[in-house]
Amino acid sequence: MQFTMQHCNINITNLEESLAFYRKALGLSVVREHRAEDGSFVLCYLSDGVTPFELELTCLRDHPQPYNLGENESHICFAVEEYEKAHALHEEMGCICFENDAMGLYFIHDPDNYWIEIIPAK
Numbered sequence: 001m002q003f004t005m006q007h008c009n010i011n012i013t014n015l016e017e018s019l020a021f022y023r024k025a026l027g028l029s030v031v032r033e034h035r036a037e038d039g040s041f042v043l044c045y046l047s048d049g050v051t052p053f054e055l056e057l058t059c060l061r062d063h064p065q066p067y068n069l070g071e072n073e074s075h076i077c078f079a080v081e082e083y084e085k086a087h088a089l090h091e092e093m094g095c096i097c098f099e100n101d102a103m104g105l106y107f108i109h110d111p112d113n114y115w116i117e118i119i120p121a122k
Contacts, residue, residue: 007054083120
């Protein structure tokens with residue numbers, strides 16, 4: 001039996017702010033969306049345009065308060081060819097939240113404080 005990964009979902013509080021962040025910080029774009037007829041939620045699926053994996057952003061109308069992310073130990077990882085250039089962009093954006101030079105990686109956080117690991121492409 002073969003399972004294949006399709007997407008990862010995170011809940012966000014401000015759709016436009018999150019879309020702008022993911023577009024600028026990681027170059028992701030919306031490939032499809034679903035809006036509830038009653039306006040209670042919006043699902044946006046983001047893609048890097050290279051891999052089949054998608055990030056699903058869920059924005060619930062009746063949940064404007066920040067989500068409790070616990071100790072924030074889970075994360076999504078992105079590899080990038082131009083690591084130094086990416087680091088400079090994220091530094092300019094003010095979204096770097098942790099660096100580990102010994103391991104050659106760093107983390108950024110999105111508007112809802114989800115952590116995203118950035119590593120150099122191999």
